[in-house]
Amino acid sequence: DMFSGEQEVAVMGEPPGSAPVKNAVIDIQTESPRRDHIVWSLFNTLFMNICCLGFVAFAYSVKSRDRKMVGDITGAQSYASTAKCLNIWALVLGLLLIIIFIIVFATRSGPSFRLHFSTF
Numbered sequence: 001d002m003f004s005g006e007q008e009v010a011v012m013g014e015p016p017g018s019a020p021v022k023n024a025v026i027d028i029q030t031e032s033p034r035r036d037h038i039v040w041s042l043f044n045t046l047f048m049n050i051c052c053l054g055f056v057a058f059a060y061s062v063k064s065r066d067r068k069m070v071g072d073i074t075g076a077q078s079y080a081s082t083a084k085c086l087n088i089w090a091l092v093l094g095l096l097l098i099i100i101f102i103i104v105f106a107t108r109s110g111p112s113f114r115l116h117f118s119t120f
Helices: 038-047 050-069 073-107 111-118
Strands: none
Touching: 038 050, 038 073, 050 073
């Protein structure tokens, strides 16, 4: 009679002594994450660290990331804005310094400048 066409399905309840099942709700924020400019700050720290602006920008970028991790969006935005401003200044001053060095060494006349580079 086991193959008669009708089968019984046993509905099982909770096992005895088990705790009730609780649902967990995870809130995922849909707003876009704010940029903390940490890669730009690291670049400026390594290559354009004029007056330690790159290092200070890196410190503010790390603070921005820390504020973002604890959920303080306003604080993170403030630190990120300061890091961005410092990065702009570090980049502009670094590029100006490089351009000035190129101009000074390119327009420098005399045999000493040519002598150093003529051996290559």
